[in-house]
Amino acid sequence: MTRGYSEPPQKTDAVIYLRVSTEEQVDNYSLDTQEDICRKEAQRKGYKIIKVFREEGRSAKTINGRPELVEMLHFCKKNKKSLGAVIIYRLDRLSRQTSDYLSIRKTLISNKIKLISASEPTGTSPTDTLLETIMASFAQHDNDVRSERTRNGMYARFKSGLITRKPPLGYKMDESKFPVEDPESWDKMVQVWDLMAIGNKSLIEITKIMNEMGLYTVHKGKKIELRVPTVQRMLRNKFYAGILTSDTYKEEVQGQHRPMISLEQFYKVQAALDGRRVYNPVVNTKRVRNNKTFPLRRIVKCSECGRGITAGWSKGRSKKYPYYRCSTKCQAASIRAEQLDEEVVRLLRYISPSxxxxxxxxxxxxxxxxxxxxxxxxxxxxxxxxxxxxxxxxxxxxxxxxxxxxxxxxxxxxxxxxxxxxxxxxxxxxxxxxxxxxxxxxxxFIKETLSDLGATYKKSTVPQIKALFSSIFPKGVTYDFNGTLNPEMNPMYQSLFNFNTQG
Known part of the structure; x- marks a missing residue:
């Protein structure tokens, strides 16, 4: 490209279009560097820059994916009477696709606007146009080759058992981009998989447990509370069992990372997920969920009608008091929560085995x-x-x-x-x-639990109380609201109790 004297342009206004893709944001390709070079070229050719279009961090494959380029072309059409040139740092800044480049070039020529590259030969002569097209074609070829290398590199990485994206919860990437155990979440996720393998908890309960453990996902740098669909996707991910899967390649390979669970446990969890509804109808409202104030709600039944007792608060002169009552409108009275708790503790201590x-x-x-x-x-x-x-x-x-x-x-x-x-x-x-x-x-654990069932009850969480009652009293415990609890014990436990009383 000749850098000597050039005739002053008839239309002296010009715009600069700058673009740098994310991977090119280094000093030699920075927008500021490009702009400085373009401004010097404009000054040398006698153009006055009236607007600069900056496309930052865009690697879109089409024109529509570059809003600044679209706006620049619209600006050119609108100001074609005064606008004489579009100045770019390099031809491939417009597009690496030959067809897109020629389309843009055609638009500029039809509006009698020159395209000037600050680092390559451009012009309107057949030779210049041919050279530009060849260079644009090379840019596309170069882009295609790099894309193919990227695809081949990702496939080779996948085939060798290395992950090509962010690892799931429980793992993190080390400095060499290899997935390793995340000390903050690994043990917690192991517990989650174990709980799911047992198969007695719904996805809602599992999700709640995970949130209580302090587990979370990250989106755009922000911590996001786990939701049921997110947890379900996690539990469908074979990565945890040491397997890499790909929808793109339609393949599975053995990963190089450490599996969190066995393949057998993974399939067991899949069977549990396939055989259960995502939402548990038993715990679909806040009111029915576990409440530490009322651990016996729905566990103890009303002896009058057989329905599970419910609970609520009664207003006193200065404060509210927790009460249990029948969940239906039968004739049963109500009882203070503290009183029923004491009666349950007495019963459990009475039946505690020797x-x-x-x-x-x-x-x-x-x-x-x-x-x-x-x-x-x-x-x-x-x-x-x-x-x-x-x-x-x-x-x-x-x-x-x-x-x-x-x-x-x-x-x-x-x-x-x-x-x-x-x-x-x-x-x-x-x-x-x-x-x-x-x-x-x-x-x-059995010895500690059975030695004093009353103490076990007092220190247990609501889910643990439910488990305790369902194991000892599978048919439940009824209460007549007059101080009488009527338990029906598990036959095995009844034998222990009988042996205890006879001894």
């Missing part, structure tokens, strides 16, 4: 635990054999598909059947949480 009874019971628990554990191990061995058989079948299926014996349609159909059977086998393998329990800790 030390000898507890020893006999824990001995039975250990024997039953060992028997069930042996059955679990046997079932796991059977499941392992089935999993290996299915994997061998899949290998043969892949080979025959590659040889052309099976069409892609047959391959996909048979592979889906094998995957379904594999999932069942993994669920069968994980169909027990016994191995997670330390039998010594379990027996210690």
């Amino acid at each position: 030390k000898e009874c507890i020893e006999l019971f824990t001995q039975y628990v250990v024997e039953e635990y060992e028997r069930r554990l042996a059955n679990v191990k046997k079932a796991k061995n059977v499941a392992d054999d089935e999993i290996q058989r299915l994997k061998d079948m899949r290998k043969v299926l892949v080979q025959k598909n590659m040889m052309g014996v099976y069409t892609d349609e047959i391959f996909m159909e048979q592979n889906a059947l094998i995957e379904k059977k594999l999932q069942k086998a993994h669920v069968a393998k994980a169909d027990s949480t016994l191995e997670k329990y330390d039998i010594n800790k379990l027996t210690a």
